[in-house]
Every structure is written in C-alpha cells, then in structure tokens.
Amino acid sequence: MSDALESAREALRRVFGFEAFRGRQANVVARVLAGQSTLAIMPTGAGKSLTYQLPATLLEGTCVVISPLIALMHDQLRSARANGIRAATLTSVDEDWRETQDAFRAGELDLLYVAPERASQPHFRELLSQGRIALFAVDEAHCVSEWGHDFRPDYRMLAPLMDAFADVPRLALTATADEHTRKDILHQLGIPEEGMVVAGFDRPNIRYAIRHRQGLQGQLERLLEEHPGPGIIYAPTRRKVEELAEKLAAATGRTVLPYHAGLPPERRAGNQSAFVASEDMVVVATIAFGMGIDKPDVRFVAHAGIPKSIEAYYQETGRAGRDGDPAQAVMFWSAGDFAQARQRLGEVEEARQQGERARLDALAGLVETSTCRRAVLLRHFGEDPPETCGNCDNCLDPPQVVEATELARKLLSAVYRTGQTYGFGHVQKVLTGASDERVEQRGHDRLSVFGIVEGEEARLLQPLARALQARGALVQTEHGGLALGGDARDILKGEAEVTITRPPERQQRRGGRKGRNSAPNPVGDPLFDALRELRRELATEAQVPPYVIFHDATLREMAATRPSSLAELGSIGGIGAKKLEAYGDAFLGVIRQH
Structure with a gap:
C-alpha cells in the first residue's frame, strides 16, 4: 500500500499542484487504492472530492460518481477537466450523452458523474456492464438514510446497482452524519463497520455568531458592509427571499439576487450561474440553494431564521470558507421561529416525531448556550473539543450569564394562572402590574402574580420568554397565546434550573472587525x-x-x-x-x- 500511496502523492503534486494530503485524505485514498469499501465522514471544505478524483487518475477503469444535483456535477466537472482529468456527466441536460457513453465503453473516462435517479435505472446498469468500473463513489451519502436530515428515496436504489458489480469497491462521502445515521449508511450501502473513516467536523476558519433578530434589515446591511466578498443569506420563505434581495440591493448598492423554487427555471439557473462566477455577489435563498454549489470563496453565510436542525446548520454554514480563508456564519433568530417549528412537529409522521423533537432541542441548546458555540456543535457530532475555540461570538465576547430560575417560575405561573391563552405582552403587563384595561376586565389584576416583577427582573422577562420558548418550556397555541410545555412543570416544582444570557444594552457597530474576519x-x-x-x-x-x-x-x-x-x-x-x-x-x- 505504501507504493500505491507514494504514486498517489506524486499524482497529487502533478495533477492538483499540492505537496501533501490534508487531514484524513491519505487514509481514504489508501483504502480506495487497496480496493477497500469506505465511508468517509469529512467536513465541508476538507477535500472530499479529491478522495475519488485522485484515485480515478490511477486506477484502471472509470470511477462512477453518484451525486444528487446537476449543478454540483457540472461544477465538479469543470474543476476536474481544468486539472486534466477525463471527466463527463450523464444528466438530463447533457446533449452529448451518446459521445459520453461511447467514451465510457472505450475506457476513455476517469470520472463519470450521474444522479441517483438515473443510476438506479436498468438501462444504466446495462451501460456499466459494457465498460470497466474502478470505483463507485456516493456523494452526500446521508441522503440514503431515513435518519439523515436530507433523505432521498432514490439513494435506497443504489445498493442493488452496486451489488450487481460486487467486486467494485464503494466510497460513500458525507459531511454530516450523527452516529445513528452513520450506522444506517454502512448498512444501506453494504460497507463494513471497520471501513468508516471519520475526519473530524471542525471548520476552524469559520467564525460562528448567533444573535437575536431585531431589525433584520439593518443587521444584514451591516453584515454586507463588513464582508465585501460573496455571501449566502438563507431566508425561511420565498416571499422573504424576494423582499430581502430587493431591499438589500437598494440599500447597499451590491448585486443581491434571489433564489427559490418558485422562480422561472431559466432565471433561477441564471442567478445561480452569476453567483458561482462572481467575486462579490450575494444570494438570498431558501435552503434549496447551495447543495449544488462547490464555490470555495463564499465569505459569509447568514440565516434569517433558524435552520431545521444542527445537521442542516452545519451543512449550510459549511458552504462558507471552503478555500480555507476566514469566513463567518451568522444566525438571526427569534422565539417565534421555535414556536412555529414546534407546531410543525405535529405534522410529522409519528415514527419520526421523537427524532425531530430531539433535533430541535439540540438546536435550541446551540442558540441559547452561553459557552463556546463550536464546542456545542462538535460535541453534537460525538467529538471531544476544547472548552473554548477563540473564534465564535461567545468566546470573543463572553456574555453575562444570569440565574433566572425564580423569575422563570413567576413567568410560567402567570401564563398558567391567566389560562394559557394570552400572548407575552399581556402576561408581561400582569407580572409588572401595568395599569391596563384588558388586564382589569379579565380580573387579572386580582391574581397573586399581579405586579410581582419589577426593576432588573422586568428587563429580563423578554429574553427569558425567548429562552423558555427555545427550550420548549413555553409553547405557542394556535391563536398565538403562550402555554406550558416541555419541562415547565419541572421548573415550577424547582426540579430544573434556568439560566439565560443577559442581552447587550444596545447592539453597536464594531469597527475594526472587517479586517480581522475577511479574507x-x-x-x-x-x-x-x-x-x-x-x-x-x-x-x-x-x-x-x-x-x-x-x-x-x-x-x-x-x-x-x-x-x-x-x-x-x-x-x-x-x-x-x-x-x-x-x-x-x-x-x-x-x-x-x-
């Protein structure tokens, strides 16, 4: 194997211009060259594609790459060809499919990219039987697992295809898979457990920051001002995508384009192509955007609301800084985001509800933590990171933590005693003893919780309500009121503690940050x-x-x-x-x- 790895190092220098492998690349390449099936879990930007592109230049036959999106395949095709690798794609938009098939049969291709929908068809299996295959590489392999955050049924059809060529090794690649998902990928794709290589999840060049959403437009304008390079802003709805793109372009003078599934296909494709080719453009998009993009110089990723899970957050923020240069990931959240997400849990099929609830709770933990964000992220993926990273908002500017269990009991008591039907504004008035006609009409000025909060505690009520909603102790009713949920009763009985971070007096623009965090x-x-x-x-x-x-x-x-x-x-x-x-x-x- 050492001779094979030496040949691989020489090819790494000759084809890609790199002197040495990064991270666990050498381990994965060595296994592939030795014909061993492998599951490689490597962070975005760690050079996953090199682990099959490089062996493809050394092995006899064609490496068949199964990839989920046409745009991603074409992106990788351009990069492979620029390095002199003989590569082609077989997609629904390729007009040269006959030439590609002939080249495959003649053994003139190092790489052949194909989507899972095509790979699972009998006619594709027949084509493969007419040539020589060196390797099956399955990209975004978490899509094969129902436990994964991005399950795609067509991935389940890949095992029968690969079983038909039992002597061909398999390489499955993903950046995001928790322990349960890893085991499922191994099972679904027939890879032995000892074939798993975990490269670690840390992306040290990304600075993580999570802020409460207040004046989102202004917050995003400041972000664009600090980062002149390309960026992606994820918005929760198509309408919000259009609105933000238009307003940010007008306010900043930057090119800011929308991307979502509701745009005409040619406009959507045009906006994506313009972004990929640009050195300073910003795209506002739904989460449909980005999986098909291998753009290395994205300088920031912003979320204008919470993502679906920590896995989704990790994958979406991982689209920043793939070139290894400094990049930033910023999330702007509100309690309403968590309220809506918890309401949507009711629409999920029962078998998946527990898993989805656990994912949401983990995300709430990341948002509400006063400790290192990176450490929370890495622990979620089973790692044992240092307590601090020095490159997230909490490490750079440690927040003040406030013990708020007693205040939480007062707030939850007021929600309960007012009937669990009123919004935060009404409950706040009751607790602070505000003179209010509606409070008096309902007789809530005669409750034992009326006027029991004042001074500093009163200023903490709103951030506390947000924190309790994030962790699920307060949930929103269908009419917008607040009700008890999650561990609310444990808090009321004194069996669970509540700490919150004290909100800053006023969010200031910080001079001098631009230089530190831009490339x-x-x-x-x-x-x-x-x-x-x-x-x-x-x-x-x-x-x-x-x-x-x-x-x-x-x-x-x-x-x-x-x-x-x-x-x-x-x-x-x-x-x-x-x-x-x-x-x-x-x-x-x-x-x-x-």
Whole structure:
C-alpha cells in the first residue's frame, strides 16, 4: 500500500499542484487504492472530492460518481477537466450523452458523474456492464438514510446497482452524519463497520455568531458592509427571499439576487450561474440553494431564521470558507421561529416525531448556550473539543450569564394562572402590574402574580420568554397565546434550573472587525489586483468561474513570492501540470510587468 500511496502523492503534486494530503485524505485514498469499501465522514471544505478524483487518475477503469444535483456535477466537472482529468456527466441536460457513453465503453473516462435517479435505472446498469468500473463513489451519502436530515428515496436504489458489480469497491462521502445515521449508511450501502473513516467536523476558519433578530434589515446591511466578498443569506420563505434581495440591493448598492423554487427555471439557473462566477455577489435563498454549489470563496453565510436542525446548520454554514480563508456564519433568530417549528412537529409522521423533537432541542441548546458555540456543535457530532475555540461570538465576547430560575417560575405561573391563552405582552403587563384595561376586565389584576416583577427582573422577562420558548418550556397555541410545555412543570416544582444570557444594552457597530474576519487578501496591492483581473479574463474566455482557474490563496502566493520561471510558478500550491501549461506564461507575464 505504501507504493500505491507514494504514486498517489506524486499524482497529487502533478495533477492538483499540492505537496501533501490534508487531514484524513491519505487514509481514504489508501483504502480506495487497496480496493477497500469506505465511508468517509469529512467536513465541508476538507477535500472530499479529491478522495475519488485522485484515485480515478490511477486506477484502471472509470470511477462512477453518484451525486444528487446537476449543478454540483457540472461544477465538479469543470474543476476536474481544468486539472486534466477525463471527466463527463450523464444528466438530463447533457446533449452529448451518446459521445459520453461511447467514451465510457472505450475506457476513455476517469470520472463519470450521474444522479441517483438515473443510476438506479436498468438501462444504466446495462451501460456499466459494457465498460470497466474502478470505483463507485456516493456523494452526500446521508441522503440514503431515513435518519439523515436530507433523505432521498432514490439513494435506497443504489445498493442493488452496486451489488450487481460486487467486486467494485464503494466510497460513500458525507459531511454530516450523527452516529445513528452513520450506522444506517454502512448498512444501506453494504460497507463494513471497520471501513468508516471519520475526519473530524471542525471548520476552524469559520467564525460562528448567533444573535437575536431585531431589525433584520439593518443587521444584514451591516453584515454586507463588513464582508465585501460573496455571501449566502438563507431566508425561511420565498416571499422573504424576494423582499430581502430587493431591499438589500437598494440599500447597499451590491448585486443581491434571489433564489427559490418558485422562480422561472431559466432565471433561477441564471442567478445561480452569476453567483458561482462572481467575486462579490450575494444570494438570498431558501435552503434549496447551495447543495449544488462547490464555490470555495463564499465569505459569509447568514440565516434569517433558524435552520431545521444542527445537521442542516452545519451543512449550510459549511458552504462558507471552503478555500480555507476566514469566513463567518451568522444566525438571526427569534422565539417565534421555535414556536412555529414546534407546531410543525405535529405534522410529522409519528415514527419520526421523537427524532425531530430531539433535533430541535439540540438546536435550541446551540442558540441559547452561553459557552463556546463550536464546542456545542462538535460535541453534537460525538467529538471531544476544547472548552473554548477563540473564534465564535461567545468566546470573543463572553456574555453575562444570569440565574433566572425564580423569575422563570413567576413567568410560567402567570401564563398558567391567566389560562394559557394570552400572548407575552399581556402576561408581561400582569407580572409588572401595568395599569391596563384588558388586564382589569379579565380580573387579572386580582391574581397573586399581579405586579410581582419589577426593576432588573422586568428587563429580563423578554429574553427569558425567548429562552423558555427555545427550550420548549413555553409553547405557542394556535391563536398565538403562550402555554406550558416541555419541562415547565419541572421548573415550577424547582426540579430544573434556568439560566439565560443577559442581552447587550444596545447592539453597536464594531469597527475594526472587517479586517480581522475577511479574507487576508493584500488589499491595494497592484500585483494581486492585476493577477485577479487576468484570472477574470481567462475565466470569461473559458466560460468557467474564476476559482476554477486558481483560488485566491494561489494568487496571494504568486503576489508574495513573484516567481520568475515556470518551474518556480509550478511549485506554488494549487498549480498542477495542466494549469501550468495552460496559464503559466500569462501569469508570469503579469508578474514581470510589476
């Protein structure tokens, strides 16, 4: 195996321009080259695609890649071909399908990308029997599991296909799978338990921040001001997507485009293509967006509401900073988000309710924690991280934690004694003893809880109500009132504690953050700017996104080292033989001018 790995290292340098493997890539590649079936759990941005693209250049036959989205396949196709890998796709929009099938039969393809819907059809199995297959690679493998957060029934049809070619090894890849989902993937795809390689979930270059939603428009405008690079904003509804895109574009002067399933297909595809090719555009989207995008230079991901689960949050925020440069993930949430999510639990089939409730509780824990966000995230995936990370909002600016069990008992008592039908505003008036006609009409001014909260406690009522809703101790009725739920009775009996984080007096704009958290590009360096301009021209000419030519990190190294020959240029990370031949002289020409 060592000889095979040595060949792989040489190919890594020659094809991709990298001197060394990252993380657990070497382990996975070694297993693939040895013909061993493997489940690789690797964080987004850890180079999952390299673990099958590299072996595909060394093995006899074609690596068949099953991938869930056409846009993702075409994105990876461009990158593979730019590195000189013989790759093709068989999708519903490809007009060259005959040529692709002929190339496969003739053994002229290293990689063949196909969707699970096509892979499960008899005619595709027949095609595969006419050529030589080196490997089955199943991307986004969590889609095979009903326990996964993104289950797709067509993935269940892959096992019979692969069983028909029993001697071909299997490689399943995912960034997000808890323990239950991992076991299910192994079972569904017929991979032995010892074949699992877990690379860890940490994305140290992403800064996590979670804030209460107050004046969302202004909060997002500040975010766009701090981050001039590309970004994704996830909004909960199509209407909110359209509204935010229009208002942010008008307020900031940036290109901000919408993306959701209700847009005409050609406009949706056009907006996605424009984003992939851009160096500063922002997309406001529903969660339908992003899974099909392999864009490495996304500088921020924002959630304008809570995601479905910690797994979904991890996957969506993982679309930021895939190039390894600093990036930010910000979530803006409200108690109403959790109230609606808990109401929707009633619509889930009974067998899945317990799992979905546990997911929501875990997400509430992440939102409400006063400790390190990254540690909460990593523990959720079974890791044992340090107590602090130094790169999340709670580590950088530790919040003040307030013991609020007694106040919680007062609030829950007031909700109970007023009949569990009134909203927070009414309950707040009762507790603070406000003079109010509606309170008096209902006789709530004669309750024992009337006027029992004042001063500092009164200021904490709203954040406390939010925290209790997030954890499910307060739930919203169908008419918008508050009722007891979850562990409310344990709190009332003194058997459960409540702590909350004290909200800041006022959210201020923080100067100086932009430089710390945006990509460390040499702003104002005329050589770096000129290299970027050349990259833009070459990308337009080749009809590919700029990052397919070279990543920013490669241009930074060029600007810093100023190579004077092709040999020197070829030693820079990310410049393989094919790219050196295609673009080397052009970039050396620009460097010489400076």
